[in-house]
Amino acid sequence: MKHAVPAARSGxxxxxxxxxxxxxxxxxxxxxxxxxxxxxxxNYPGVTVERHTGRLDLPSGRAIEIVxxxxxxxxxxxxxxxxxxxxAVAGLAPLxxxxxxxxxxxxxxxxxxxxxxxxxxxxxVPLVVALNMMDSLVARNEEIDVARLSRDLGxxxxxxxxxxxxxxxxxxxxxxxxLADPQVGTPGSRWIPVTEALSADVSAVSSKLPREWTxxxxxxxxxxxxxxxxxxxxxxxxxxxPAELRAIVIERRVLAQAADRHIDLEVIRGRxxxxxxxxxxxxxxxxxxxxxxxxSIDAVLLNPVAGFAIFLVLMAIVFQAxxxxxxxxxxxxxxxxxxxxxxxxxxxxxxxxxQFVTGGVIAGFGSIVVFxxxxxxxxxxxxxxEDTGYMARVAFLMDRSMRMLGLHGRAFVPMLSGYACxxxxxxxxxxxxxxxxxxLTMMVIPLMTCSAxxxxxxxxxxxxxxxxxxxGFVPTQGLLMIGMYLFSTLMAFVAAAVLSRTLFKAxxxxxxxxxxxxxxxHWPSVLRMMxxxxxxxxxxxxxxxxxxxxxxxxxxTFPRDATLETRIATARAVVATxxxxxxxxAGRQVSAExxxxxxxxxxxxxxxLGHAIEPVIAPLGFDWKIGIGLIGAFAARxxxxxxxxxxxxxxxxxxxxxxxxxxKIKDETRTNGSRVYTPLVGLSLxxxxxxxxxxxxxxxxxxxxxxxxxxxxxxxxxxxVLAWVASFAVYQGGRALGFE
Amino acid sequence: xxxxxxxxxxxxxxxxxFVGGDRSFHRRLMELGFLPGxxxxxxRCVAVGDLVELEVRGSHISLRRSxxxxxxxxxxx
Numbered sequence: 001m002k003h004a005v006p007a008a009r010s011g012x013x014x015x016x017x018x019x020x021x022x023x024x025x026x027x028x029x030x031x032x033x034x035x036x037x038x039x040x041x042x043n044y045p046g047v048t049v050e051r052h053t054g055r056l057d058l059p060s061g062r063a064i065e066i067v068x069x070x071x072x073x074x075x076x077x078x079x080x081x082x083x084x085x086x087x088a089v090a091g092l093a094p095l096x097x098x099x100x101x102x103x104x105x106x107x108x109x110x111x112x113x114x115x116x117x118x119x120x121x122x123x124x125v126p127l128v129v130a131l132n133m134m135d136s137l138v139a140r141n142e143e144i145d146v147a148r149l150s151r152d153l154g155x156x157x158x159x160x161x162x163x164x165x166x167x168x169x170x171x172x173x174x175x176x177x178x179l180a181d182p183q184v185g186t187p188g189s190r191w192i193p194v195t196e197a198l199s200a201d202v203s204a205v206s207s208k209l210p211r212e213w214t215x216x217x218x219x220x221x222x223x224x225x226x227x228x229x230x231x232x233x234x235x236x237x238x239x240x241x242p243a244e245l246r247a248i249v250i251e252r253r254v255l256a257q258a259a260d261r262h263i264d265l266e267v268i269r270g271r272x273x274x275x276x277x278x279x280x281x282x283x284x285x286x287x288x289x290x291x292x293x294x295x296s297i298d299a300v301l302l303n304p305v306a307g308f309a310i311f312l313v314l315m316a317i318v319f320q321a322x323x324x325x326x327x328x329x330x331x332x333x334x335x336x337x338x339x340x341x342x343x344x345x346x347x348x349x350x351x352x353x354x355q356f357v358t359g360g361v362i363a364g365f366g367s368i369v370v371f372x373x374x375x376x377x378x379x380x381x382x383x384x385x386e387d388t389g390y391m392a393r394v395a396f397l398m399d400r401s402m403r404m405l406g407l408h409g410r411a412f413v414p415m416l417s418g419y420a421c422x423x424x425x426x427x428x429x430x431x432x433x434x435x436x437x438x439x440l441t442m443m444v445i446p447l448m449t450c451s452a453x454x455x456x457x458x459x460x461x462x463x464x465x466x467x468x469x470x471x472g473f474v475p476t477q478g479l480l481m482i483g484m485y486l487f488s489t490l491m492a493f494v495a496a497a498v499l500s501r502t503l504f505k506a507x508x509x510x511x512x513x514x515x516x517x518x519x520x521x522h523w524p525s526v527l528r529m530m531x532x533x534x535x536x537x538x539x540x541x542x543x544x545x546x547x548x549x550x551x552x553x554x555x556x557t558f559p560r561d562a563t564l565e566t567r568i569a570t571a572r573a574v575v576a577t578x579x580x581x582x583x584x585x586a587g588r589q590v591s592a593e594x595x596x597x598x599x600x601x602x603x604x605x606x607x608x609l610g611h612a613i614e615p616v617i618a619p620l621g622f623d624w625k626i627g628i629g630l631i632g633a634f635a636a637r638x639x640x641x642x643x644x645x646x647x648x649x650x651x652x653x654x655x656x657x658x659x660x661x662x663x664k665i666k667d668e669t670r671t672n673g674s675r676v677y678t679p680l681v682g683l684s685l686x687x688x689x690x691x692x693x694x695x696x697x698x699x700x701x702x703x704x705x706x707x708x709x710x711x712x713x714x715x716x717x718x719x720x721v722l723a724w725v726a727s728f729a730v731y732q733g734g735r736a737l738g739f740e
Numbered sequence: 741x742x743x744x745x746x747x748x749x750x751x752x753x754x755x756x757x758f759v760g761g762d763r764s765f766h767r768r769l770m771e772l773g774f775l776p777g778x779x780x781x782x783x784r785c786v787a788v789g790d791l792v793e794l795e796v797r798g799s800h801i802s803l804r805r806s807x808x809x810x811x812x813x814x815x816x817x
Contacts, residue, residue: 074771078764111797112773233763264763268770294800295783302786302793396802400790510765510807512772515793515800 014065015179020089021104022113023071024516026132029162029525030104031068034171041536043707045094049084058176067098075119076231078509079434083238090123092213093240100126100178100185102171107133107144108517111279117153118190118271122223126178126185127155130171135161141287149282154187163522188219191274197259198266201252205229208245229263294517301393311397315416318381322420323451326373337366355557364549367636368542371423371697372534378417378424379533382431383526385413389516391431396513405493406500408437415441415492418448426701427533439706440496440504443715446698447492447691449485452637455656456689457484459641463662464682488690537704544700552635555606564600568593591649598649606631620688620727621681623670633694678740684731691723741812744782744792744805752781753813760810773797779816
């Protein structure tokens with residue numbers, strides 16, 4: 001599949017420099033420091049791998065575009081992200097070759113990092129090596145002979161420290177030098193196959209390489225032949241590989257096997273042979289091997305008892321922070337938007353336009369911005385967990401339990417965050433590398449009991465279940481609430497286990513998890529991530545949320561009753577003539593107005609829709625008024641409470657503690673005189689809210705993260721079906737058992 | 741030749757070969773420096789996570805115990 005050139009490039013003719021390297025080398029910090037404020041986040045064509053680009057002005061004033069390539073240990077891929085990295089560095093279709101590559105290398109792990117350096121040298125892509133983390137060498141009693149390293153590699157090597165900000169001017173100067181004279185960065189392969197057998201494999205494969213890959217360079221031809229020998233086989237997942245190329249690779253591998261040769265080992269050993277022969281001349285030991293501080297820390301943090309205890313405490317802090325620390329700020333935001341609505345109502349003439357602005361647009365913006373405190377805080381935690389190296393330990397500690405559910409160890413933090421709110425939790429799935437792991441986690445998170453479900457549970461439990469104690473000390477209402485938490489957690493686990501074995505069935509990929517040394521967090525990078533994620537949510541998910549909230553507003557408002565205001569005024573005037581104290585009269589006026597507004601809502605499109613879906617929800621014990629509530633709750637689950645307030649004519653400013661609303665609900669009867677809300681209906685309703693995807697913002701976030709409408713639609717459909725079936729089972733089962 | 745579970749945590753051993761057939765797993769391990777003949781230190785086994793942590797060429801890599809059983813070692817010393 002041939003894709004268009006990424007948009008950022010086609011407009012400008014700036015030279016492109018790709019920043020690549022092993023994971024955990026501080027690559028992103030280097031990228032952030034190099035590029036100014038002019039940064040963009042896009043996607044690689046056709047995939048959901050993010051493409052971060054930025055601009056750098058070189059010493060001469062010439063501007064270049066810098067691309068942050070996903071981290072990879074080598075040029076053979078184990079994931080889609082690594083595939084992208086390889087295509088971006090090697091310039092394989094559909095990506096264009098970069099004008100130069102900067103490989104960020106961890107100076108404290110030089111031997112392993114040099115492996116990918118050798119691979120890039122073979123490909124003859126102009127290269128600069130950024131020797132990062134030089135500041136960490138002192139503590140390790142080591143020193144690197146940079147001049148020697150540069151001479152032996154044949155390319156510029158820049159010693160630097162991304163976290164301390166040293167070496168960046170030199171790096172920019174060397175990038176400029178290599179761009180001006182690509183020969184400086186392309187000394188050719190350091191290592192060539194020595195055995196005759198391997199040389200024969202290489203020349204056989206070379207003949208089948210597409211011409212546009214090799215660009216008539218003999219060294220590049222050899223490099224790509226080696227790459228093909230190492231990467232292709234019967235079951236590789238590379239797209240766009242000519243069939244005859246794959247065939248010749250398979251043929252050569254069969255031949256090698258018959259001769260008891262191991263091509264992978266020969267090639268990899270060849271490169272490491274070059275490294276091992278020189279590593280002691282590059283790295284000089286200045287003193288005894290320092291005992292690794294990280295290992296001492298891990299002795300505690302990975303300890304089965306102490307480590308788990310600390311882990312649980314940390315996670316409790318994260319959860320508590322998301323759940324309650326953000327609350328004052330969120331209320332402030334909601335209050336702010338309410339006051340804004342108030343101001344606009346007083347400025348604009350009353351009428352449809354005013355209602356549209358306050359009820360549709362401002363309410364829509366409010367429901368976007370209100371997520372910011374949680375998103376910022378969650379990404380503060382994630383940034384710190386990632387930057388310090390602790391996130392790898394989370395994966396280490398949680399691997400076994402999460403794997404039973406078919407999830408990645410790193411899915412733990414997003415899943416936990418889901419108890420506060422699914423939206424930041426879905427954005428947090430970014431912490432996993434594989435798309436499959438990310439999407440699967442996103443499909444499960446919305447089942448966790450988020451804080452928006454609590455008002456609904458509180459209303460239903462308070463209205464329909466008597467306060468009492470069980471066994472003398474257990475409050476039944478509290479027990480029911482805990483029961484809902486346990487139920488949702490269990491359902492999320494079941495969903496994960498089922499989805500991972502069906503729709504997300506993947507061949508098990510053995511885990512290779514690097515435990516990087518602990519490091520101090522780099523605050524600017526953490527802050528940048530917080531801002532970047534928030535911006536992405538605001539602009540990409542925000543648009544969807546705004547549109548849906550305007551549509552919902554319209555459903556609840558139209559068709560309009562143009563005479564409503566006059567009728568309200570008349571009703572008020574009639575009440576005013578009645579006898580009673582001024583307070584009584586004012587109270588009756590409000591009820592009369594609420595009653596009329598309820599009438600309008602019941603005849604709105606949402607009201608009609610509520611009627612229309614009644615046959616579908618009747619088997620769950622719900623009437624059409626609950627149907628209206630369910631439609632309103634699609635904006636956000638807690639909106640159910642205020643929508644029911646309007647439906648029952650007690651006004652939209654009620655909250656879940658409102659005794660009037662509770663009393664209304666309790667007393668609501670059907671035409672035959674039986675009560676609408678029995679405890680069984682309440683339970684059915686709570687089960688429905690636990691499982692249904694009643695949240696436009698969640699769907700918008702999934703759309704933003706998967707860049708497809710397929711996944712949000714799937715999520716909505718499977719959760720709604722699940723909710724319907726479960727509520728049906730509870731209600732009909734309960735009735736069969738003799739409950740009402 | 742010893743499997744990983746026969747090695748005491750903290751001990752060093754020399755990797756001898758891979759058994760089993762997951763090519764991309766073995767290839768990546770080799771690219772990370774797990775080449776036959778390389779000295780590897782078993783840093784720890786964690787029963788709860790069912791993982792082992794190995795040190796090779798100065799970096800710490802952890803593998804699942806079951807998957808790490810595809811590696812064979814001989815003790816150094």
